[in-house]
Amino acid sequence: MSKILSQEEIDELLSSVISGKVEEPQEIKKKKKISIYDFRRPSFISKEQMRLLEQIHERFVRNLSVFLSAQMRMIVEVKLLGIDQIMYSEFMMSLSSPSAIWVGTFNDPYSKFIVEISPQIVIFIVERLFGGKGALTAPLRPVSVIEQNVMKKIMDRIAKEISEGWRYVKEFECKFVQFERDPEFVQILSASEPVVAVSVELTIRGKSALMNICYPYVWISGVFSRSDVQEKLLFGGKEAEEEEKEKIRENLESARVELRGILGKVHISLRDFVNLRVGDVLRLDRTIEDKIDVFCGNKLLFKGYPGKYKLRNAIKITELVKEGNDEA
Numbered sequence: 001m002s003k004i005l006s007q008e009e010i011d012e013l014l015s016s017v018i019s020g021k022v023e024e025p026q027e028i029k030k031k032k033k034i035s036i037y038d039f040r041r042p043s044f045i046s047k048e049q050m051r052l053l054e055q056i057h058e059r060f061v062r063n064l065s066v067f068l069s070a071q072m073r074m075i076v077e078v079k080l081l082g083i084d085q086i087m088y089s090e091f092m093m094s095l096s097s098p099s100a101i102w103v104g105t106f107n108d109p110y111s112k113f114i115v116e117i118s119p120q121i122v123i124f125i126v127e128r129l130f131g132g133k134g135a136l137t138a139p140l141r142p143v144s145v146i147e148q149n150v151m152k153k154i155m156d157r158i159a160k161e162i163s164e165g166w167r168y169v170k171e172f173e174c175k176f177v178q179f180e181r182d183p184e185f186v187q188i189l190s191a192s193e194p195v196v197a198v199s200v201e202l203t204i205r206g207k208s209a210l211m212n213i214c215y216p217y218v219w220i221s222g223v224f225s226r227s228d229v230q231e232k233l234l235f236g237g238k239e240a241e242e243e244e245k246e247k248i249r250e251n252l253e254s255a256r257v258e259l260r261g262i263l264g265k266v267h268i269s270l271r272d273f274v275n276l277r278v279g280d281v282l283r284l285d286r287t288i289e290d291k292i293d294v295f296c297g298n299k300l301l302f303k304g305y306p307g308k309y310k311l312r313n314a315i316k317i318t319e320l321v322k323e324g325n326d327e328a
Contacts, residue, residue: 089191111219
């Protein structure tokens, strides 16, 4: 079977014909792919473990964004920037002074970790909690003792959200036990120990600042080496057990939902609407003998009759709408 020429060989042959010098086309050597590997900083975290870490912290940043937005009464965007494996000394050298560093602990297995937040964000949060406008352009200064005490509520919630994020992998208690302004006074590991650094970006009023979480690799490897976690990494989550299903069912049954009964509708002109006065009567499109629609959210689920029950307004459900329709 004759050999099929590649495009590069064809181009070379045509150029040789044009120049009058026809030569035998040379074999084009395949380029080898080279991957850069630093033996001084070996990569301990596998791709599966990295994906799991990303899922854990994506859930964390979503919950943190909702909490901070509610506390500061404004939109706070929280985004996961990246997860890196570095040495503990490199992480500490990346922190500025003054800084706002909280040292936390995990109880099972026991270990310490670090959460570092920009002091400007800390001062801004405190000012917003006291009802002020806050300014992210304020000069950089150390966080005071009063501001540390005010931030305790926020940090307790961050510790809770970290625990909730890891709940899929491991349940443990997380709390903060120490605050430091200077990175030189924070020593939870030896300088040559590897750590996993999680970078989170907080955006407020178009201004961005960073929050960093530092986990010792020894703790993460201890969690990921568990047999049940390895099974999740290899095969994904198992089907919920009957006890878990029953607990979910109980939680759903105790949840409160809002039902709305629509007595009727009427269309009036804008002139009539503006001229409405106390005592005016609006004629609805239904009579007192007609059933009314009962909605749950925007879904029509029931029909019934309005009335009284123990001196309160009530609706007697007489019909179940099998396929809920959206409210028009």
